[in-house]
Amino acid sequence: MTVNSTASNQPKIDAEEILEGIRRWVEIESPSHDAAAVNRMVDQVESEMKAIGAKLERVPGRDGWGDILTARTPWGGDGPGILVLSHLDTVHPIGTLKDILPFKKDEDKVFGPGIYDMKGGAYLAYYAYRHLVRTAKETPLPITFMFVPEEEVGSPTSQKMIEQMALKNKYVLVTEPARDGGKIVTSRKGVLRFEMQCEGRPAHAGAQHQDGRSAIKEMAKQILRLEELTNYETGVTCNVGLITGGTGINVVPQHCSIEIDMRVPTPELAEEMTATVLGFTAFDPDVKVTVSGGINRPPYVKDEGIAKLFDHAKDLAAEIGFELQDVKITGGGSDGNFTAAVGVPTLDGLGVDGRGAHTDYEQMYYSSLEPRAKLMLRLFETLQ
Structure with missing residues (x-):
């Protein structure tokens, strides 16, 4: 990969214009479990992508989840190119925008449900594509944008399609938010x-x-x-996050159930921990214990292809005027786990910088909009 043009040739990036677009998307609340709400968000993205000439495919949702939308540039034919992976669902319930987290700009901070994770990043990728169209430019590779409806709950209906789409492309760019002051992600723990x-x-x-x-x-x-x-030394964490049980205070409880979340840094530990948990048996022989589950997202390991892709992005960032660093490993999972695990070079965390994902103070930094949009645009222009 080589840098084949200079920053001076870039179209103008307008942070205020980006902000207004992100506001439109944020103000369409789209919690994962509300398929109708997510599909209103899909409608919006579909309309905006159609207006700039993208080739669209919308797969109806199933099992109570929203639709999956793909949009492909009209150039580049059917050959392998760049897959841009985004999700349109959030964790925030309907009403958060009105009652808890209204869209608001306070100096460099811009607040709103899902603004950081990840409507800000999803919009940045769309905006970079729109700038290509505005300036009548085509990229060396075709670009496919994939918007999934249920990433926040583990992508149960979109995982297979994500993996299949990744294998048809040379690179995957994931618009999850930046970490730790603008760092991008080149490895994640498995879930x-x-x-x-x-x-x-x-x-x-x-x-x-x-x-x-x-x-x-x-x-x-x-x-x-x-x-x-x-075990913090090995990087394994185990969290019992939900528990239900019992029928009444004066009844010896017959039933109890829990849901467990584990994070592991390597495929080997994923296999080891899966076997360990599935092998648990009862302490009391008169109680029946049943365990189900396994790997939700495989570990995303920085290999040679990912390292090369990161070095390319780092050179582009220097050209734009900032230093790009990567997070060595993060505990949060994303759909990038799926694409890296099938062997496609994947860069994650290319979205907006900010903090407070999933909280009542979720925010992005306005100052990150211009440089992050420029980086996305330059990746589009230079990846071959």
Whole structure:
């Protein structure tokens, strides 16, 4: 990969224009579990992509999730090119914009639900493509934009399509937010998800306590065993995030269930931890323990292809006027885990800089809009 033109040849990037576009997208609230809301966001992106001549394909959602939208540049034919991967869903419920996190600019900070993760980044990629169209430029490679509806819950319906699309392309650019002051992501931990269920024996908590076998008591022991799998030296973390159980305060509980999230840095540890958790058995032989689950997102490991792609992006950033660094490994998963795992060079974290993803103070930095949009544009112009 070589830099084949100079920063002076770039079309003008207008931060105010970008901000207004991001505002349009942010003000269409789109929580993952509300397919109709997500599809309103898909409608907006589809309309804007259609207006600049993209070739569109919209795959209807299934299993209660929203639609998947792809948009391809009219140039470049059907050959392998650049896949730009974005998600349009957020974690924020409808009403967050009105009651908790209204769109607001305060000096360099711009607030709004999903503005950082990741409508800001998704819009930057669209904006860079629009600038190419405005200046009648074509890129050496065709560009395919893929917008998924349920990344925040693990991409259950889009994973297969993401992997298939990645394998048809030479590079993947993911518009997840930047980290730690503008760093991009070249490796991520894998995500493992499990559900554990305990079934005991119900009994009256006063009159016949001795006849009961408590599912909650058994689960408490299992939780302690799970939490002990966390090892900061190896990079493994285990979190029991949800628990339900019992029927009444005066009943020895028959049922208890938990949901477990694990993060692992390598494929080897992913296999080891999966086997460990799936192999858990009951402490009390009178209680039945069932464990299901496994790898939700494979580890995203920085290999030679990713390193080369990062070095290219770093050269482009220097040309634009800033130093680009990468996060060596981050615990958060993304759809970039899927594309890196199938062997396609992937750069992640190319979206806006900011902080507070998934919080009531989520924000992006206005100052990041121009340089990040320029970097995306230059990647489009120079990748071959």
